[in-house]
Amino acid sequence: MRVFRILGRNIRDSFKSVFRNFSLSLASIACIVITLIVVSIAMILSFNVNNFTKAVERDMTIVAFLNRDVSLERVEEIKDEINVINYVESFTFEDKMTISEEMMEESSDFDSILDKYEEREDNPLLDAFQIKVTDINQIEEVANQISQIDGVYNVKYGEGMVEQLVSVFDIIKKISYGVVIALVIVTAFLISNTIKITIFSRKREIEIMRLVGASNINIKIPFIFEGLFLGLFGSIIPVLATIFGYEALYNTFNGQVISPFIQLIVPLPFTYFVSLALIAIGILVGMFGSWRAVKKYLKI
Amino acid sequence: MDLIRIKNVEKTYKTGVTAIYDLSLNIQKGEFVFIIGSTGCGKSTLIKMLYREEKPTSGIINIGGINVSKLKNRNVYKIRRKIGVVFQDFKLLPKSTVYENVAFALEIFGLPNSEVHSKVIKALELVGLKHKAKNYPHQLSGGEQQRVAIARAIVNGPKLLICDEPTGNLDENTSMEIMKVLDEINKLGTTIIMVTHDTEIVNKMKKRVILLDSGRIVKDYKEGEYVHEGV
Known part of the structure; x- marks a missing residue:
């Protein structure tokens, strides 16, 4: 009961304090607002890059062409053999008869050429498997294994290009994560220093608190709560900017950048997730900043 | 003793x-x-x-x-x-009212509000400033501010x-x-x-x-x- 009473009073006092030291609070809040907006932009960018790379990776497929003389019975066996290969997510079999029918429907040129081959054995096209892998880094290994299967004529998976894309995406991902983490750390120290300056002007308050018998925890907790409120208030504008700004951006670009190939992440619930992260970062960083700042004055 | x-x-x-x-x-x-x-x-x-x-x-x-x-x-x-301590320069919290300044010394112990209230009022009565409870320090004279500081120093009944x-x-x-x-x-x-x-x-x-x-x-x-x- 006593603990709750003390805690309640701390929350009440720190709330009051934010408004009583309004100009100083405003400085801290402004600092939080600006950095959180930058963090938000970095997060949105990195998540979109990540989303895009995932989408590209998902589209990466191995195409395995079969020998012309492979029988349908053998095809069934090959299916079983592909199934047991590690990292294979799914595969589809494309019958050459179906392909030629599709081609014939598409254009009259194909129609006139392919019309002659009604029998399966005569069809000049090749049966093919389209295989998706669970891990893009294993695509070469999987392709190699498939090419060993008896009856497989050759295997295509965009050799060289895929490896390059994968390594470029990997670098982009790592950089964007690094930027977000670095920004959060920089924000923490920036806010901590701003709060430190504001607390410097309240040295006297801390001195008086000590004088009337406040223990170190008694002194720290109100300041930490104050940091929490500063972080909370400071995250309001960045959250609104994220939710409405990203939606406006998404609508303006029609959900894609440059080409339909680069899709933006759908705003909801994505922006809510980013907002939650911003609030959490604001609160934690505000609390950390206050805690670090007040610690300096508790040496006695 | x-x-x-x-x-x-x-x-x-x-x-x-x-x-x-x-x-x-x-x-x-x-x-x-x-x-x-x-x-x-x-x-x-x-x-x-x-x-x-x-x-x-x-x-x-x-x-x-x-x-x-x-x-x-x-x-x-x-x-x-x-112990209670009183200084030449009063050392009051400028942004808190007289009541809050005195109550502050009790609230950190976690006393219930009713007890805080009665003790603060008693201390302010003792120094003759009950009627100024809602004022801020800068609205008081030097002597009054010192009396607030004394009230704060004695509010939890120190021996010294x-x-x-x-x-x-x-x-x-x-x-x-x-x-x-x-x-x-x-x-x-x-x-x-x-x-x-x-x-x-x-x-x-x-x-x-x-x-x-x-x-x-x-x-x-x-x-x-x-x-x-x-x-």
Whole structure:
């Protein structure tokens, strides 16, 4: 009961304090607002890059062409053999008869050429498997294994290009994560220093608190709560900017950048997730900043 | 019974200056003691060691059973909760009301609101400022601010009240008002130690007086013994 009473009073006092030291609070809040907006932009960018790379990776497929003389019975066996290969997510079999029918429907040129081959054995096209892998880094290994299967004529998976894309995406991902983490750390120290300056002007308050018998925890907790409120208030504008700004951006670009190939992440619930992260970062960083700042004055 | 026992206390600052030499002193429960002496005689250092703002270099200071000289920094609050301190510059929170300033000393203990309220009102009544509870410090006169500081110092019923030149910033009439309040508090059973320059006050109060010079006790006058003959 006593603990709750003390805690309640701390929350009440720190709330009051934010408004009583309004100009100083405003400085801290402004600092939080600006950095959180930058963090938000970095997060949105990195998540979109990540989303895009995932989408590209998902589209990466191995195409395995079969020998012309492979029988349908053998095809069934090959299916079983592909199934047991590690990292294979799914595969589809494309019958050459179906392909030629599709081609014939598409254009009259194909129609006139392919019309002659009604029998399966005569069809000049090749049966093919389209295989998706669970891990893009294993695509070469999987392709190699498939090419060993008896009856497989050759295997295509965009050799060289895929490896390059994968390594470029990997670098982009790592950089964007690094930027977000670095920004959060920089924000923490920036806010901590701003709060430190504001607390410097309240040295006297801390001195008086000590004088009337406040223990170190008694002194720290109100300041930490104050940091929490500063972080909370400071995250309001960045959250609104994220939710409405990203939606406006998404609508303006029609959900894609440059080409339909680069899709933006759908705003909801994505922006809510980013907002939650911003609030959490604001609160934690505000609390950390206050805690670090007040610690300096508790040496006695 | 002794409330304060100071034994062979010596204080040398890091700068090499020794402020107190081998000082021993006992103060009984309920006493009113003036500490006087010229500037730099060590009287501020002595009382700072009592509320553990400073630590003695050697010797023992015992207040109500707590060995203050051995108290670790993080435990300083334990002694601060048992004593009240009043300063020349009041040390009030400028952005809190009179009520909040006084209540503050109780709220950190986690007392229930009703108890906080009744104690604060009682303390403010004692110093005659109940009607100013909602004012802010800057709306009060110097004497009133000092009375708020006294109310804050006594609100949790400390056994000891330490006053560091409480009348230093105040005119003669206001000073006597403050002394009246302190005398009343003393009569209610609180031991008071007061550092002052104002020999006029010391003359009028007729209490025990300890004269310090160059970090040593020169004379310990019993109640009513001290008469200042003018400068």
